[in-house]
Amino acid sequence: MKNESIEFIMTGRRQRHRRWILVTSSLAVLSFILCCAMLLLGNTIYPVMDVIRALSGEQIQGASFAVNTIRLPRMLAGLFAGFAFGIAGNTFQTMLRNPLANPNVIGITTGSSAAAVFCIVILHTSGAIVSIASVIAGLATVVLIYILSRGNSFSIGRLILIGIGIQAMLGALISYLLLVGAEQDLPAAFRWLSGSLNGSEMHELPPLMLSVFICTPIVIMLGKHLSILELGEQSATSLGVNTNKTRIMLIVSSVCMISLATATTGPIAFVSFLSGPIAKRLVGVGFSNVIPAGLVGVNLVLAADLIGQFAFVARYPVGIITGIIGAPYLIFLLIRMNRRGEL
């Protein structure tokens, strides 16, 4: 009798594990296909062999420049930024137990974006200073929102409202900086207000890549604790999770990733909001959806960028495509939460 029920649970677990592996590997395959598409497609479509040879360093007339200088940085920026947005968004959503509480809605990305704009447009710096400033600004925004929303007792609703207010202020600040810096040309404005992969350059990428390589393992390791945190503060404490330490570690590593991604591509709208819920729906409950969320983020960014580049007569920056996909989903989610009385 007892063995039977254990057997039953184990079978279910094995099935879910199999589903997890299946979903994750198909997401990875899809990401790979999209990456290849990013390298192959463009104004001129070079033969596959030429692209591979150009990547391996051979000089080929035309192909080398197009692939190595334009398409490869664009693809890598999309890849790493998407991964970072996906993982960080999922972490916040899981930690605060509300899909609306993600860096995009509560203004963390806007904070990093404002710092990056300030450094680039006003101080005319680039590289390490921009990265450091955007991470600090991201963390400062988190701390500010947390302090302001603490009050007598903590509530997610209050946190989200305050986040929306802060986002409005920082958005105004960005508009001001773009005006003062006399850099109100549209590509720059789009990049800092809704996110774009246009003009990504190779030398901008290392900080983002480094943070993804360092922070992803941390988030995965703490991922187990994260799923316990999801049960609520008290249950987590009684199960032996040091909630404060876990939380701080998670917040710092997610903010690092998301700030550096924002400093590289601008705040690509809604990717951090969409990835977590989509991954959860695909994977199901019971297993960590850190990696699937990251992969969903990659797929969203790359697919949206390809759509923006090639599906229409005009070229759209990636943030507008993700905005058009993401905002209706946000409305749908709100309707569902309202119906169930979750807000």
Place this chain on the structure above:
Amino acid sequence: MNSSSISKIKKPSLNTPRNFTLVLIICFILLGVCVFASLVLGSRLVGLNEVIDGLFHSNIDSYEANVVRKRISRTVFSLLCGAALGVSGALMQAVTRNPIADPSILGVNTGATLFIVCGIAFLNISTANEYIWLALAGSAITAVFVFGIGSMGRSGATPIKLVLAGAATSAALSSLVLAIMIPRSHVMDEFRFWQVGSVGSGNWSSITTFIPFLIIGILIAIISAPALNALALGDDVATGLGVRTGILRLFAAFSAVLLCGAATALAGPIGFVGLLSTHVMRLILGPDLRFVIPMSAISGAIILTISDVVGRLIGSPGELEVGVVTAFIGAPILIILAMRSKVSSL
């Protein structure tokens, strides 16, 4: 409407807020200061003599006098827009019985923007008169949509639900606005400036287009104020006091949309003025809408004009659009309101 019956009930104690006269005087002084500042300050400073020349001696044709004349229409326009936005915010707060309501927070501005951009892109519309009707349609549809989403579920329209519905709708609509604008460079050139919200485009013809809407909107607001006071006690109590809540809401919302739609059509989406002006007045005068509604027209005018002057000064030699300034000074009010509210009411 049943306003007369309500005011009869309240007549024995039509208690004017104690400091009302004082507040009124201060407001008018501030208004005067604003108007003066708006005429004098800017990327080019003009002296008092030139202001007088520009105002009263139409035969003098100096450069400064012309600058002042240009600034007169701009100032009048910003006063009118500010008044419209202030009243619109007060009405939206009263109708939704929710302290966090403002044309921009509820996404109504973005609805108007989308309709206008569509009109320019697909219907080749280019006059202020036509903008206004499109903006009104857009605002009305968005307002209904946002309120519909926000009031779903058992707990009704709570602030957090309305704000989120507004933010989500606004995000969706502004993506669409950009998607329509990007491939059409003529639309973009014309409307990038307008899209941030600016009163710099105000001239006498837009003022004359605007005035009828302003008068109708503010009249409806003042007439329905006593009944809205009753509504603040709750739908049941209001019905008990003889207010037909459905019709009242319809009229008040109509006037709110009229005011903010017209202002948006002519000046572009300007946020947070309604929120700021209404809450300042409520803080000083108390909750009685018979005083708050007219006074938030005045304070809205003051706030928008000051913001415009600030935008001209810090953006010099160009100018910072007034929508950016109002967002920066108005958003903290949203934060303070969220901090103060009890958890249960969120």
